[in-house]
Amino acid sequence: MPGQTKQMAGGDQNGAVSQRVAGYLREAILSGEIVPGERIRQEDVAARFGTSRLPVREALRILEAEGLTEHHMHKGARVPRLDRHEVDVIYQMRERLEPLALAESLPHLGEEQFRRLEDIQARIEANTDIAEFLALDREFHLLTYAGCPIEHLSSMVVRLWNSTQHYRRTFMNLSGPARRWVVNAEHRLILDAVERRDAVDAERYLSGHIRRTRIELSRHPEAFEGGRV
Amino acid sequence: MPGQTKQMAGGDQNGAVSQRVAGYLREAILSGEIVPGERIRQEDVAARFGTSRLPVREALRILEAEGLTEHHMHKGARVPRLDRHEVDVIYQMRERLEPLALAESLPHLGEEQFRRLEDIQARIEANTDIAEFLALDREFHLLTYAGCPIEHLSSMVVRLWNSTQHYRRTFMNLSGPARRWVVNAEHRLILDAVERRDAVDAERYLSGHIRRTRIELSRHPEAFEGGRV
DNA sequence: ATGCGCCTTATTGGATCCAATACACCGTAC
DNA sequence: GTACGGTGTATTGGATCCAATAAGGCGCAT
Structure with missing residues (x-):
């Protein structure tokens, strides 16, 4: 486990795009660029990567299972606040x-x-x-x-x-x-x-x-x- | 946290189908229906649920982040063996x-x-x-x-x-x-x-x-x- | 001026299809 | 008979599009 944040999902590789998107979002959350309470819009992230929404959705599922985002049906993803x-x-x-x-x-x-x-x-x-x-x-x-x-x-x-x-x-x-x-x-x-x-x-x-x-x-x-x- | 296995991702709800698929696969892995080393084919699971592959793919991302499956690019998902x-x-x-x-x-x-x-x-x-x-x-x-x-x-x-x-x-x-x-x-x-x-x-x-x-x-x-x- | 209801828009969930990759099988050569 | 190479098929990754849902804004009534 290197010093740099590494993708943590069990496999070493999903689709390259979804992994890169997950890594980007993880870094944005860790750096404070995306703060607790802030929403993450699939379309915005897709546009930033020049990709479709599908790898973005997969990336958000990964981050949700990592506890870095929370999800509500048809409401999108948000970074949770902790007390x-x-x-x-x-x-x-x-x-x-x-x-x-x-x-x-x-x-x-x-x-x-x-x-x-x-x-x-x-x-x-x-x-x-x-x-x-x-x-x-x-x-x-x-x-x-x-x-x-x-x-x-x-x-x-x-x-x-x-x-x-x-x-x-x-x-x-x-x-x-x-x-x-x-x-x-x-x-x-x-x-x-x-x-x-x-x-x-x-x-x-x-x-x-x-x-x-x-x-x-x-x-x-x-x-x-x-x-x- | 009830006695029954509950969906563990941060949000209470993704798409209903992908959550159900994740729950089914999780139970299948826990019950031994899917054993370590066994592959999980997206098409097979989709057919079983009468759904498309997309919610299956999202479910597999969730399980991977939970450590229940491992993934390799273009090789599909597999339940890992532990020593x-x-x-x-x-x-x-x-x-x-x-x-x-x-x-x-x-x-x-x-x-x-x-x-x-x-x-x-x-x-x-x-x-x-x-x-x-x-x-x-x-x-x-x-x-x-x-x-x-x-x-x-x-x-x-x-x-x-x-x-x-x-x-x-x-x-x-x-x-x-x-x-x-x-x-x-x-x-x-x-x-x-x-x-x-x-x-x-x-x-x-x-x-x-x-x-x-x-x-x-x-x-x-x-x-x-x-x-x- | 405020509150409620309805409509529209924004956003997400899922289906379908196409491209790409990996693996297995078959045929040929040694 | 075995090994290697090529081709085809199976499977996955991503794009696009449509349906559904939620939220916000606007208009009307009190």
Whole structure:
């Protein structure tokens, strides 16, 4: 499971167009270009790709099953809004699943990944831009899971990340840089345990890291008010 | 989240036909009518429903995103085979997520659900048929999660159950009834904790129950050999 | 001025058809 | 008799079109 968001459906390939459309929409939702509550019109997306509505419809089915859109008969697709408790529980799901993904990944990571993780973390520490931080943070974590051979687990982890991406961004925009040192310290502890191939330590640091983020996020109810259309 | 398998996609409704087709295929896969490795031809399914291929294609996209089918460009859909380690990890995922679903569900369960759970467990104890046991066992567990208000968590739990259903059935067919008393004892302990609304006990008993099943299942490599087409 | 009902338009669901791709079978050659 | 290549068929991906549904706007009445 590479650092970049990969198509997560079970097969490696549906129709090329529907996969590309699904990928585009997934990225648009994750980047905030399409915000919670916003409708997605099949005709608009089809026009943007110079394609017919059919691959767009298939793409929307995929995203719906991934939890990134919700559908109502004859009403079209919309990006769902999550409330604070829903996001809190999704973070608890991450708290429980990601350490398992990390443990499954560790045996399959090598020096090449360790070097890339060191580089990413150094760039996180040097960074001052929120959007870049979000991208690097995601890349850091997903790369530690990249060695996990279980597609079900990998795809669920990515799905949980995708579901909460909007709220992570909103939360980061609300917070100042004051807590960056905590994130960096935790990342360094995780990275150290990964390089030592100490699954017990790595799982514990990671679980604590996600839990701390979850609790900080839940202290910002205003992160759940935006995105209204 | 009712005991019956419910359509799990984010929206409550796509086109009625594609939802019905997805539901039918899901049931066919869960019941073993379509086994791992078997191909699913769009034309065959369309003919069975007296419909065109389009809702069938949409249904297949949904199932693929649920992990129940895998797809290759121009090759059609197939139910994937899982190996012993993949099933083992999926059970570990269940071990971690289902206690969370149970904890989220508990505050919303009432006397009506408790009565139904008692009835289901009594029928499990009186039962001697494997297929019926599988159905009742699933109904028992999913009913304890029925009060969980977080759709992401509920749908992931059902998805994990669906992914391993074939191997549970194969395993039950291989085992004798000798271990039934263990299942019943664990169910009774879970039920007692649920009725006392003791989330800590309920989570612990449930986690142990799933873990024991996982370990017993992993001791039967022959459960992973069947289903070859 | 506001509310309700009706009509029209926008959007989606499904059918049909055509193009493309993959696989299987048959024929020929060695 | 076996292997390889070519062709045809089966199946899927996407385009187009029609039917159905929902929502919004407009007009009329109170």
